[in-house]
Every structure is written in structure tokens, then in C-alpha cells.
Amino acid sequence: MFKFNPQTLKKLHRFREIKRGYYSFLILAGMLLVLAFGELLVNSRAIVVKYEGQWYFPTYTAFYPGTDFGFDYSYEVNYRDLRDRFAEEGSDNWLIMPPVPYNAFENNGHGGVFRPTPPSAENQHYLGTDTTSRDILARLFYGTRIALVFSLAFTAWVYLIGISVGCAMGYFGGVFDLLFQRIIEIWSNIPFLYMVIIVFSVIPSTLSIPARIGILLAVMVLFSWTGMTYNMRTETYKEKARDYVAAARILGASDTRIVFRHILPNVLATLVTFMPFVVVSAIGAITALDFLGFGLPPPTPSLGELLKQGTANLRTAPWIVSAAFVTLVFLLTLITFIGEAVRESFDPKKFTVYR
Amino acid sequence: MTEMMFRRLRLLCFAALSVGLLAACGGGDDAATPQQSAAPIDNSEEVQAYYAANPDFFSFKMPADIPQGLDWQNGSGLAEMGSPEAKKGGTEYRALQDFPRTLRIIGPDSNGGFRGMLLDDVTVPLGFRHREYFDFIPGLADAWARGEDGKTFYIKLDPRATYSDGVPVTVDDYMFMFWMFRSPYVTSPWYNNFYSTMFTNITRYDDYTMSISIPASKPDGEARVLGLRPMPRHFYKEVGEDFVDRYQWRFAPTTGPYVIEDGDLKKGRSITLTRIPDWWAKDKKHWRYRFNADKVRFTVIRDTEKIFEAFRRGDLDQSGLNLAEYWYEKLPDDAPEVAAGYIKKAVFYNQRPRPTYGLWINTARPLLDDQDIRLGINHASNWQLVIDKFFRGDYGRLRTEHDGFGEFTHPTLKAREFDIDKAQAYFAKAGFSQRGPDGILVNEAGQRLSFTLSSGYQSLKDVLTILKEEAAKAGLEFRIELLDGTASWKKVQEKQHDVHFSAFGVILEMYPRFWEHYHSDNAYDQAFLEDGSVNPERKIKTQTNNLESFADPEMDVMIERYRASDDKQEMIELAHNMSELHHEHGSFVPGFYQGFFRVGYWRWMQYPEEFSYKLAQGASELFVHWIDEDMKRETLEARKTGKTFEPSIKVYDRWKED
Incomplete structure (x- = not known):
């Protein structure tokens, strides 16, 4: 030593x-x-998902296609949509999103077009978005x-x-x-x-x-x-x-x-x-x-x-x-x-x- | 002018001009010093000897030899370009992003962005395409006629025409032009080749009458001849071995209205053009109401953002607002200068051949030689999203590689839509049916479905990231490679790309070109064997514009017929067939086109009532605008006192396409 x-x-x-x-x-x-451990804090993937009795921890694993969660697409599931759907259905399924539920690459385009939007707690873009609507934070x-x-x-x-x-x-x-x-x-x-x-x-x-x-x-x-x-x-x-x-x-x-x-x-x-x-x-x-x-x-x-x-x-x-x-x-x-x-x-x- | 435009093809397309600001680009400021001390030489004898040695090309005849019964045309009856209300005078302020590297119009470095101001946009050719009717209006020629063989054009020069130094323009200047452009002194292989192969004869009848012949009769044959511009032989008589250095910073006498006066060329800083008060064409129809500003001053501002800020301050008269970001956010309709009516905004919809923005797929690369993969890429490219969300729905989706050529454009073909299921079906057919841990498709050999998506458009890099994100949904990975313009051009010329995002600038002409982009001669050396089968040892041909490495014997046959044909109807049919074949091949993903141009300009800058013309490319291209100095004073005064005017945001949609 x-x-x-x-x-x-x-x-x-x-x-x-x-x-x-x-x-x-x-x-x-x-x-x-x-x-x-940033992936747990700032990420578009949920930290934990409970779906139909199954547990998922997608943060560090391979991607889960939308079909795994009852969507009709085979690309990676959008966990924010999933969260909204769970909330709507009111079922036992639930998930926890990271505090900042975006990754550094997605173009979010809340206003219908890709452009810089000012910081907004409502959209969870705490520092706003850049010119192609990616989350600045x-x-x-x-x-x-x-x-x-x-x-x-x-x-x-x-x-x-x-x-x-x-x-x-x-x-x-x-x-x-x-x-x-x-x-x-x-x-x-x-x-x-x-x-x-x-x-x-x-x-x-x-x-x-x-x-x-x-x-x-x-x-x-x-x-x-x-x-x-x-x-x-x-x-x-x-x-x-x-x-x-x-x-x-x-x-x-x-x-x-x-x-x-x-x-x-x-x-x-x-x-x-x-x-x-x-x-x-x-x-x-x-x-x-x-x-x-x-x-x-x-x-x-x-x-x-x-x-x-x-x-x-x-x-x-x-x-x-x-x-x-x-x-x-x-x-x-x-x-x-x-x-x-x-x-x-x-x-x-x-x-x-x-x- | 055809040959200039040939040359400009590259520049336009790879400089991303069509989306940037109205600023020219060119060379750096490390220009060589002029060789003032060079001893004068006289090449007259050499030129005469050259004429004598090439009697087939340079002929001398008498006026009586002109055939009788020619159908002389002079473009009369076309509505005049420009507005009679235009006021002469004032100074127009523009920006240059780079100082030109030379004032030569030929030779090394002469193909920069300032060339338009020295030649293409301001000097007078024999005939000029009317930007509304596509037909020709007279320039240096008073009248022209096509001979019986369809290949020879007879031309009468306007005897009033002079250069800016007062020397008259004669047929000799045209003969000299051929000598000069074919001479090795100008170190321009492209010119040497074009002027040796695309013309077969020039005949002098008298000082003001000549004929020029081209190798084959084509429906738009006059375009090639009428685009020619003379070279003043009294100025270029010193052309010799040291042409490049000797003429580096000499301003040539011009047939146009603007000259650079002594002391107006401040290297690396600014250039001022001055209008000649007694320009020979100042009362000529189609020319008299154009070129109105007394001076046009170009200041070098390297940064695009700074150019825009200079415009908002009023240091520059006009700025392009083609990008949505500028039109909607940087200068919105409620911006103080716009709301107060100081700055006007205008959108003008035009109709002309569209630059080919899209993805060029190199079919010589592994996997990309598979048609299913290519079709999958077509369906996995979400251009509609780019158009709707990034360009805010202002741009249109390009349908084919040849949009905007009127009846030559295929009437029904459409670009393939973004469809994940279709894309995946095609990828599965090619063996890519499983997704890997990151969601990208892999085949049984474990190979990932991943290609490099390269581009030289720094200003459009966001488009690439959007396409990348969307393609990933279909299981396709694009690795983005953003290069600078020159490096990207080099890469595609070496055919080192997988998928490349760029566009070729398309010039205003009657029908599209196919040979450059699709003929197998431009894809491989000896693409096919004698019996028509693929040559297994063929090598990729570099330095051509066949960026797709497109080689198809069927296409070759059609291209050759198209090139040889003098029948417009047959050519139209062939063009449609070729477009279909190309579409099926799937090696080009049509992107977007901008069906308009839009600008912001200070209110002292005036435009004709209709603003611009159907075939125009940009607002200031035709110089139909003028500067109202009184209004400028008034506006600047009003800005101080807070007086406002009626805001003006105009949309000219007369030529809007669906």
C-alpha cells in the first residue's frame, strides 16, 4: 500500500x-x-418499469421495442408516452422517469416545429431546447x-x-x-x-x-x-x-x-x-x-x-x-x-x- | 451563359448558397501582388497564325455569302424587364463573405462567388433569357437566325455596343474569345475542352456579322450560342505564358454597366462597383431600367451572423431570409424595424429547375449495391418531417432529380414516403431482420445496417441529425460525417462516400442533363463487357458527377439517344423514361426544394411592382431594384425621431406551385 x-x-x-x-x-x-451515474438522472429511458407484473430496468440494458409494452412499433419504446398511457389507463402498471426525461439526441418539437424554446418546467425542459428542439440540460x-x-x-x-x-x-x-x-x-x-x-x-x-x-x-x-x-x-x-x-x-x-x-x-x-x-x-x-x-x-x-x-x-x-x-x-x-x-x-x- | 454555368454548377451546389444569406463567397485575402513590371507583349501575330492554322474553325467570308431567306429573330414583343419607375442613383451596400482571389474571369481561383459581379450577372451576352418567358431578348446581338442545317447560327451585332473604355465590340472579339479560351495560357482545361468540342466553327462576314456552329442540332441550340460573351482583344493582347499572374488584378473592360475604378479595390476589405453614366445599353429595351444604383459597395464581413446584424443596423440594404430561422425568429413580422415599416419583407415564388437536394447513394459500396437496401433507405428517410418541422412547412418535397423542367419533368413520379414498415420489409428482404441491442438491424452474419451519411453543408447539419434519429426507428444507422465544402466535394469526386447529402445547382435551361449523372462511362472504366454483361474487373471512375455510380446499359442507350436527338417530343419521352428507371433504381432519395426566395430589405430599396420574375433565382440577380436616396434620408431621420411607416410584408405567389 x-x-x-x-x-x-x-x-x-x-x-x-x-x-x-x-x-x-x-x-x-x-x-x-x-x-x-448520469443515465439515471438525465435519460429518455425510465429508471424502472412495472408492466403486467414484470419488472424492467431499461437504463443500462438493451433497448425494449414498443411491442414489448403493447405499442405497435418495433423501435425503442417512448417511455414518456408510456408514462402518459399508464396514467390514462389507471392500471397497476407504473414507471419512474429520471428527473430530466430526455436524452441528448431526440428532437422533441413540442410546438410542432423544431426551434429553440425557452426554459419550461411544464415540458421538463429546465434549460429550454436548442435549435432542433433537443433538451439543453x-x-x-x-x-x-x-x-x-x-x-x-x-x-x-x-x-x-x-x-x-x-x-x-x-x-x-x-x-x-x-x-x-x-x-x-x-x-x-x-x-x-x-x-x-x-x-x-x-x-x-x-x-x-x-x-x-x-x-x-x-x-x-x-x-x-x-x-x-x-x-x-x-x-x-x-x-x-x-x-x-x-x-x-x-x-x-x-x-x-x-x-x-x-x-x-x-x-x-x-x-x-x-x-x-x-x-x-x-x-x-x-x-x-x-x-x-x-x-x-x-x-x-x-x-x-x-x-x-x-x-x-x-x-x-x-x-x-x-x-x-x-x-x-x-x-x-x-x-x-x-x-x-x-x-x-x-x-x-x-x-x-x-x- | 452556358459554359459559365457549367463551371458554376459545383460551386453553387456545394456552397449551400440557396439557404444562406445573400452573400458571396470566394477566396482568401492572401492574394498575390500584380506584376506591374511585366514587359508588354503583343500576341496579335500568334492569334492570326492560329486562325490560319485552323481554317475549318475560323472562317472569313463576305457579307454576300450569308444565306438568303433566314428567319431573323430579335425577341421583340416580350414585355420589358425592369420598371420604368426605377430611379438611377444612390449607393447599394452589400456584404461579401470572402474577398475574391483574383479579378480574372478565367484560370485558377476565378470560379469564386464574386465572378457573378465581374461577368455572369452584369455583362451583356449575345442574347439573354427573359426571366418570364424563357425566350431570348437581344443583348449584344441585334438579331439572330438559325441556318438550314439547324447547327449554324447567324448573328448581327448591335453596332452601338462598346466596352467600358469606349472600344466597339466587333466580331473579331468573338474570334479572339475562341482563341483565348482554347489556348493553354489560361490554364483552364475545362474551357479548352468546352470551346474545342462544343463549337465547330466561327465565320466572320463583316465587323458586325458572324455565324457560329455547334456540332449537333438541338431544340435549344441557340442557348449555347447566344450565351457567348466577347473578350476584348485590345485588353487581352498581352495574354501569354504569364497570363495568370499578369491579369490577376486587372479589371477587364466590360460590356456591362459596372466598372471597378482605381482605388476601389481594397484588398481583403471592400470592392466598389461604379456605374458608367453613358453605358452603351442605357437606352436599350430590357436593359435600360436595370442596373440602377450608381455604386454597389461590397464590404467583407466573414461571419453570417454579423452580416445579418449589419443589415439590421442599416449598414446593408438587404438580407436573404430563406432559412425559417431568419424569417420567423431573427426578423419576425413583429420585429421593431419591420413593425415600424423601416424594413420590408417579401416572399417571391419562382418556377425554375430545382437544385437536387437529397441523399446520393453510392451503389458501388457494399450493401448499397442491393436495390432492397436502397429502397429501404428511401422509406427510412423522413424528409417530410424535416420539411414540416425544420423548414416549417415552407419548402416542398422534391419529387425526382429533375424537378422544374416543365414538360421534361416526369408528370406523376413521387418520392417514396417515410414508412417504417415498408423500410423494414425491404431491409428484411436483404437479410436484415433482427434488431441488435441498440435497435439497429443486423443480418445473420452479425453485420450492422449502418452507413456513413456525409455532407459539406455546415448550415444544414441539423437536417442530418433529424434524419439520423428517424432512420434509427426503422433500424437503420446513419453515422454523420460533417465536412467542410471543399473536403466534401473531394470525397464525392473520389467516390468515397456511402450516402451523401448535397445538391447540384441546376441552371436555367430547357431540359435536364442525364449523361453527367447516370451514364456508365461516368461510373466505371469499361462498366460492361462486349456481350453486355458486367465487367468483373471494372474500376470506379473518379472525378465525375455520377455520384450514384449508376451504371445500367438500358440507361446508356436512352442517354445516347437523348443526346443525339433533335426532336423535342422524343427527348421529352426519353426524359420521362429515364426518370422512371432512375426512380426504380432507388439510388437517390429526393429531399426538398425551396419554391421561392425571400428577403428582408430597407424601405429605400425599391423593387418593381411584381417584385421579380418567374425564372429568377434570387432577388438581386437581375438588378431590377433601385435605391431611393431621398427615402433613405427620410427613413434614417424617422428612425431617430420614432416616426413609423406602414409595415410591408408581401407574398408574391403568382408562380406558386400547387
Whole structure:
């Protein structure tokens, strides 16, 4: 079991004391938890159906055709219609819908045409609908989930590659260091956004949407890991010259062991403080790409796409842009607060005497 | 003008113009600088040598050689286009989404959206199709006649005609035009080919009389000849190896009313057209009441939303409101500017060949080569819902790929309706009878019924998502792929698509074209063997407009007869038969057509009483509007003081189809 050393514990304690960051962290963690089980909250499928003595839990199962519930169509049953029918019949059949009974893809068109409708509790469109009458709350919810998962995965990969390469450069030095420095200089001069746009535009659409999102992630990571390496390199250079590293080497520790067991924990502070900002930049990048129309393939829900729709309908449907904008600001503020708190609590100037 | 329109085909269709705002698109602003320093050259000798080397094409005869007893036509008796009430003067403000990449009308980058303002919409051809009667009215030609062979057209030029620099237009400019368009200097293979194969002869009788011949006699043969525009040889005498650079930013003398004066071309920012006060056709019937504004100023505004806001502010005079979103929500009838009568709204129903919005199914792809699957896709595409709910019932359902060609359009064929049961029956016939866990049909091999639905129309992406949602009900999955216009064009030209949503812009002509879209020559190299059976080793032919990879020997035979026929009745019959065959084949799902155009315009912008013409494509296409500067002052003043006028929302439905 990984055990924190007293210093790390101290830092964590310090983090808890910075209330703004700590609560932001709790809110974000709570949000992630809620988003993880989002299908139970925002979904066009019922949570539970009792029909003719049978129980159904459609949320995570295969679809049930309309014929299973006495409708005459073979495509997926519309649970909202089913709910209304049960209410009309007054039979023992019942079902529970999620609080937001829409998914992110259906065109609902309550007024007979597809157009933005303002927020309405009666229709259960709590944030209104977008230009093709899709529920904004549902799109926002799943869009946020995708953005967060995407940015966390992005951060993990950027860190993994950045740390490995950076540490290796700092630790081995010499020709290896020189070579990689040049490679990174060249690589980081390739304009990131253009490359993503170009690469993503040639991805064949025959791939499934998750696969295409995966490729987008890979491309973004490919052009983003370089920033991390320089910090790691300098930190490793510094640590490498210290006595404890020399001691470990004399004891016969392998390079891998020295890097990962001895050096890495000592440069943790730098790593951790950057993390929230990497997440922020990832959310920003994916939103920007979507806004420009080069991001997640349609009809994937996304914050950028909502922002784009919103700005195009600023006068006629202000609820679209405000919902997306508020969500984005809220999300980025939370993460920035966490980032500040982490940075402060890990700041060596406050806790270290010897440096 | 036929050949221009050929070229414009692609542009129109893939730029989604018909649903967007009234804004042109073109190139970027990274244009090359003109090569002012290039030494002058003179190609006169080269041109004369070329004429001499091609005596069959370029003939020189005497006026006495003109056959006697020709039936000279001059389109007299057609009601005049434009309104006698039109006032000259004022400045019209328009927006451009992209600055043109060149002022050349031929060669690389010349096919942009501004080309209409340099050539197609403003210059004068020999004859011009009247937008009400379809017949020709005189332009540069005073009169024209078809020869006995049906292939040669005799033309008398209007001796008054001059270019904007005062040089008279003569037959020599037409001969020169053929030289120029056939020369390699212009780097336009399409022009080289068209002007070498679609015309067989030009004969000069005197400065103002000529004849032009085409290879075959066709019912609408005069359209090809009368659409020709001259090239001023005194201006293009420097055409040579460096044509593309040399003429990049030179404004050519024009037969039209508008010129670009020095200093009016601000690269990347704006272009101003100025009307010539003593234009040669200023008193000519059909032309005198058009082109009324003294200046037309184009400002580059890249974002469509910004263009619309600029219009609402009064910086632009007019804006297209074709999309329901704009007509009903962004500028509703009760919008303050409309209610106060400052901005007028108008819908004009037209009748003309309709752009072919629909799903183009590539039958060369696996599964899509199965007719049952294609018919299933037809029944699983809910266009009616798109029309009713997304376009708010304003648009109509396209019936065939050739709507709007009058008697050439099939009288009874209808697009297949959205019907889940029928769709499923067809899919089941093709082996897809079970639904997978996500509701999409699978066959016994476990293959999902899933196709890519691609498109280059960013502005119509909602249509794709609606179709996707509805198709899923029938157990069909569409994977949406939204590309930018160029990438999407490339994709379909490479025949890499499964199902593609797009449209070909259709030009105003007598009968539809079939060869481009359905002939097997455009689908495969050697589609069939000698004995008529399918060639097992045939390869897909790329870079053609046969987007369905349609290959059927029966169709080929009909197309060839249709192309060779000079009998209108026979052609009509063939067109109907071909439409039927195509319908049965099920490789095209007809989408929608917009049977009108609608605009919002400030009240100082005036239109004739009937607003526009039956065959018109857009409100400002014919330049019959005018700017009333007094009214503009009055309106701007009223906006400050709060004075209002009678609101005006007009529907011109004289040409409305059922």
C-alpha cells in the first residue's frame, strides 16, 4: 500500500485548510460522481418499469421495442408516452422517469416545429431546447461529462509522456538530452490547433464515435506533451545532483528505481501544481475545437457546439448561450480554485527550510 | 451563359448558397501582388497564325455569302424587364463573405462567388433569357437566325455596343474569345475542352456579322450560342505564358454597366462597383431600367451572423431570409424595424429547375449495391418531417432529380414516403431482420445496417441529425460525417462516400442533363463487357458527377439517344423514361426544394411592382431594384425621431406551385 510521507500529509492538511479550493474540490468530485451515474438522472429511458407484473430496468440494458409494452412499433419504446398511457389507463402498471426525461439526441418539437424554446418546467425542459428542439440540460450534462472525462484522460496521458521523457532527459543528460531538446523544439513549433484540425479532418467516419473521440484525444496529446518535459527535465537535473541520489546509486539501485522511487516523489510538487491548469487547457481546447466545428463529431453533445449555437442565436434564444457559458465558467472556476489551492499548499517556500 | 454555368454548377451546389444569406463567397485575402513590371507583349501575330492554322474553325467570308431567306429573330414583343419607375442613383451596400482571389474571369481561383459581379450577372451576352418567358431578348446581338442545317447560327451585332473604355465590340472579339479560351495560357482545361468540342466553327462576314456552329442540332441550340460573351482583344493582347499572374488584378473592360475604378479595390476589405453614366445599353429595351444604383459597395464581413446584424443596423440594404430561422425568429413580422415599416419583407415564388437536394447513394459500396437496401433507405428517410418541422412547412418535397423542367419533368413520379414498415420489409428482404441491442438491424452474419451519411453543408447539419434519429426507428444507422465544402466535394469526386447529402445547382435551361449523372462511362472504366454483361474487373471512375455510380446499359442507350436527338417530343419521352428507371433504381432519395426566395430589405430599396420574375433565382440577380436616396434620408431621420411607416410584408405567389 502506498503510504504518504509526513510531508505530503502536511501538504494535504494544508490543502484542506484552504477552504475555497477544498470546497471546489468537493463540488467537482461530487459532480464527477453524479455525472458517472448520469443515465439515471438525465435519460429518455425510465429508471424502472412495472408492466403486467414484470419488472424492467431499461437504463443500462438493451433497448425494449414498443411491442414489448403493447405499442405497435418495433423501435425503442417512448417511455414518456408510456408514462402518459399508464396514467390514462389507471392500471397497476407504473414507471419512474429520471428527473430530466430526455436524452441528448431526440428532437422533441413540442410546438410542432423544431426551434429553440425557452426554459419550461411544464415540458421538463429546465434549460429550454436548442435549435432542433433537443433538451439543453441533457446536452449540457453529457457534454460536460465528455469534456471532463476527455480532459482527465488528456491530463493523464500528457503527464505520463511528459514525465517519462522529461525525467529521462534530465537523468541521462548528454546526447540524449540534446537530441530530445531539439526534437521538442521542432515539435512544439508545429501549430497545435491547425494540426488537430488537419489530422482530424482525414479520420474516416466509418469509425465509431468513441473511436473518433479517442483519436482526437491521441492527436491532442501528441501535440501537447512537450510543455511538461522542460519542467521535469530541470527538476530532475537538480535532484540528480543531490547526495541521496548518489547514495542510492552507490547502493546499487537501478536507473528506473532511482527515477521513480527517489527522484519522482521529490518533484511531485511541480507536477501537482500544474495539473489543474492542464485540465483547464484541455477543456478550453476541446470547447474551442467544437466551437470551430472541428471537434467531437456530430451529434455528440458538447459545450463548444452549444456555445456556437448560442452565439448564432444570441438575440432570439439567449438561454442557449447563457446555459453553456455559465457551465463553462463554473467548471473552469472550480478547477482554477483547486489549482490555486494545490499550488499554495505545495509551495515549498512555506514548508521547506532547506532548499 | 452556358459554359459559365457549367463551371458554376459545383460551386453553387456545394456552397449551400440557396439557404444562406445573400452573400458571396470566394477566396482568401492572401492574394498575390500584380506584376506591374511585366514587359508588354503583343500576341496579335500568334492569334492570326492560329486562325490560319485552323481554317475549318475560323472562317472569313463576305457579307454576300450569308444565306438568303433566314428567319431573323430579335425577341421583340416580350414585355420589358425592369420598371420604368426605377430611379438611377444612390449607393447599394452589400456584404461579401470572402474577398475574391483574383479579378480574372478565367484560370485558377476565378470560379469564386464574386465572378457573378465581374461577368455572369452584369455583362451583356449575345442574347439573354427573359426571366418570364424563357425566350431570348437581344443583348449584344441585334438579331439572330438559325441556318438550314439547324447547327449554324447567324448573328448581327448591335453596332452601338462598346466596352467600358469606349472600344466597339466587333466580331473579331468573338474570334479572339475562341482563341483565348482554347489556348493553354489560361490554364483552364475545362474551357479548352468546352470551346474545342462544343463549337465547330466561327465565320466572320463583316465587323458586325458572324455565324457560329455547334456540332449537333438541338431544340435549344441557340442557348449555347447566344450565351457567348466577347473578350476584348485590345485588353487581352498581352495574354501569354504569364497570363495568370499578369491579369490577376486587372479589371477587364466590360460590356456591362459596372466598372471597378482605381482605388476601389481594397484588398481583403471592400470592392466598389461604379456605374458608367453613358453605358452603351442605357437606352436599350430590357436593359435600360436595370442596373440602377450608381455604386454597389461590397464590404467583407466573414461571419453570417454579423452580416445579418449589419443589415439590421442599416449598414446593408438587404438580407436573404430563406432559412425559417431568419424569417420567423431573427426578423419576425413583429420585429421593431419591420413593425415600424423601416424594413420590408417579401416572399417571391419562382418556377425554375430545382437544385437536387437529397441523399446520393453510392451503389458501388457494399450493401448499397442491393436495390432492397436502397429502397429501404428511401422509406427510412423522413424528409417530410424535416420539411414540416425544420423548414416549417415552407419548402416542398422534391419529387425526382429533375424537378422544374416543365414538360421534361416526369408528370406523376413521387418520392417514396417515410414508412417504417415498408423500410423494414425491404431491409428484411436483404437479410436484415433482427434488431441488435441498440435497435439497429443486423443480418445473420452479425453485420450492422449502418452507413456513413456525409455532407459539406455546415448550415444544414441539423437536417442530418433529424434524419439520423428517424432512420434509427426503422433500424437503420446513419453515422454523420460533417465536412467542410471543399473536403466534401473531394470525397464525392473520389467516390468515397456511402450516402451523401448535397445538391447540384441546376441552371436555367430547357431540359435536364442525364449523361453527367447516370451514364456508365461516368461510373466505371469499361462498366460492361462486349456481350453486355458486367465487367468483373471494372474500376470506379473518379472525378465525375455520377455520384450514384449508376451504371445500367438500358440507361446508356436512352442517354445516347437523348443526346443525339433533335426532336423535342422524343427527348421529352426519353426524359420521362429515364426518370422512371432512375426512380426504380432507388439510388437517390429526393429531399426538398425551396419554391421561392425571400428577403428582408430597407424601405429605400425599391423593387418593381411584381417584385421579380418567374425564372429568377434570387432577388438581386437581375438588378431590377433601385435605391431611393431621398427615402433613405427620410427613413434614417424617422428612425431617430420614432416616426413609423406602414409595415410591408408581401407574398408574391403568382408562380406558386400547387
